[in-house]
Amino acid sequence: MEKKIIYLDHAATTPARPEVIEAMIPYLGEYYGNPSSIYELAGISKKAVAQARQTVAKALNCDSKEIYFTGGGSEADNWALKEAVQSYANRGRHIITSKIEHHAILHTCKYLEQKGYFVTYLNVDENGIINLKELQAAIRPDTILISIMFANNEIGTLQPIKEIGQIARRHQILFHTDAVQAFCQVPIDVEDLKIDLLSASGHKFNGPKGVGFLYIRNGLKLHSFIHGGGQERHRRAGTENVPGIVGLGKAVELAMADQEERMDRETKLRDYLLDRVLMEIPYTRINGHRRLRLPNNANFSFQFIEGEALLIMLDLKGICASTGSACSAGSVDPSHVLLAIGLPNDIARSSLRLTLGRETTKEEIDKTIDAIKEIVSKLRSMSSAYEDFVRWRGNRR
Numbered sequence: 001m002e003k004k005i006i007y008l009d010h011a012a013t014t015p016a017r018p019e020v021i022e023a024m025i026p027y028l029g030e031y032y033g034n035p036s037s038i039y040e041l042a043g044i045s046k047k048a049v050a051q052a053r054q055t056v057a058k059a060l061n062c063d064s065k066e067i068y069f070t071g072g073g074s075e076a077d078n079w080a081l082k083e084a085v086q087s088y089a090n091r092g093r094h095i096i097t098s099k100i101e102h103h104a105i106l107h108t109c110k111y112l113e114q115k116g117y118f119v120t121y122l123n124v125d126e127n128g129i130i131n132l133k134e135l136q137a138a139i140r141p142d143t144i145l146i147s148i149m150f151a152n153n154e155i156g157t158l159q160p161i162k163e164i165g166q167i168a169r170r171h172q173i174l175f176h177t178d179a180v181q182a183f184c185q186v187p188i189d190v191e192d193l194k195i196d197l198l199s200a201s202g203h204k205f206n207g208p209k210g211v212g213f214l215y216i217r218n219g220l221k222l223h224s225f226i227h228g229g230g231q232e233r234h235r236r237a238g239t240e241n242v243p244g245i246v247g248l249g250k251a252v253e254l255a256m257a258d259q260e261e262r263m264d265r266e267t268k269l270r271d272y273l274l275d276r277v278l279m280e281i282p283y284t285r286i287n288g289h290r291r292l293r294l295p296n297n298a299n300f301s302f303q304f305i306e307g308e309a310l311l312i313m314l315d316l317k318g319i320c321a322s323t324g325s326a327c328s329a330g331s332v333d334p335s336h337v338l339l340a341i342g343l344p345n346d347i348a349r350s351s352l353r354l355t356l357g358r359e360t361t362k363e364e365i366d367k368t369i370d371a372i373k374e375i376v377s378k379l380r381s382m383s384s385a386y387e388d389f390v391r392w393r394g395n396r397r
């Protein structure tokens with residue numbers, strides 16, 4: 001690519017680190033053995049997969065037997081929900097989730113409703129946090145599963161996972177969390193947080209795409225989602241994505257090595273971005289909780305403009321951002337997350353998500369703020385709603 005881009009869309013995906021790519025290459029080439037075969041060449045692949053599994057388990061404080069590699073975050077979410085409810089159908093047919101989940105959860109819940117399951121979609125407050133009293137009240141004798149995301153992909157809000165885990169355990173209800181945005185970004189201890197099922201995805205933490213995992217707590221009877229061979233302890237068939245799994249393992253190892261420093265650095269940079277934008281651009285709001293959010297997430301609404309237009313003009317300057325989740329890009333509907341936190345349609349549609357990464361610099365943030373300032377005032381000068389507003393404000397003075 002000619003132009004040097006400023007990449008601020010790490011919630012959509014992240015670049016694989018050079019060390020990750022380097023670790024994967026031998027398993028695309030010379031070490032091509034199928035881990036299920038018995039000769040020495042296959043043993044190399046088998047060992048590499050086992051090592052990656054151990055690295056992941058260590059990061060979550062669980063046993064490596066509790067980690068099952070999948071084809072990404074969406075598959076892990078589908079597996080957790082569809083098979084948890086089937087495996088525990090004798091206990092009931094009721095699921096509790098939230099209104100701000102990723103579509104991998106929400107669309108799976110819609111599918112399960114068609115199959116005769118009942119789903120409660122919890123509200124969130126203005127910051128995007130669920131209400132624990134509402135959760136308690138939603139529990140019925142036939143509730144079998146609670147699925148609440150660890151951190152939101154649009155507004156970065158972190159949920160009270162420990163409290164949810166305690167409530168679920170007390171009622172003997174399974175607790176799944178979609179931790180695709182949170183894993184490697186913030187510390188997660190599945191034992192301490194009483195998590196039964198957890199989904200994650202390699203490409204959200206500088207690993208490769210198309211590979212993720214589901215943590216399944218020991219003792220849970222969760223049926224296989226992909227049927228076939230005996231891979232992944234008979235729970236997920238298909239020849240292992242060895243290079244992908246190796247890359248994922250390397251990415252976890254690297255991310256855990258400097259997690260605290262990275263969180264610190266990104267939080268400071270993010271707060272600098274939030275403060276400056278809020279201070280320097282009028283009629284702007286921050287979406288999501290000011291403190292209880294992912295270190296790398298900033299989400300704004302700029303009144304009187306269309307987020308899509310802002311996005312296109314930022315792209316012309318080589319800045320990659322997002323209006324909401326990438327999955328709904330191209331659709332004109334405002335984000336379900338922004339509507340759930342109570343924003344009116346027009347404010348929801350004026351949103352911009354900037355998500356930082358380990359390679360993001362202060363200089364890039366400064367350039368981005370300058371670009372946003374320029375574009376927002378240009379777009380507002382073309383907006384009749386803004387013109388009307390300025391006239392109205394003038395008359396009141």
Ligand SMILES: *Cc1c(COP(=O)(O)O)cnc(C)c1O
Binds near residue numbers: 012074075077202211
């Ligand atoms: C990206 C994402 C997913 C989907 O993961 P894939 O690996 O892209 O399938 C699921 N949930 C959340 C919160 C995400 O951000």
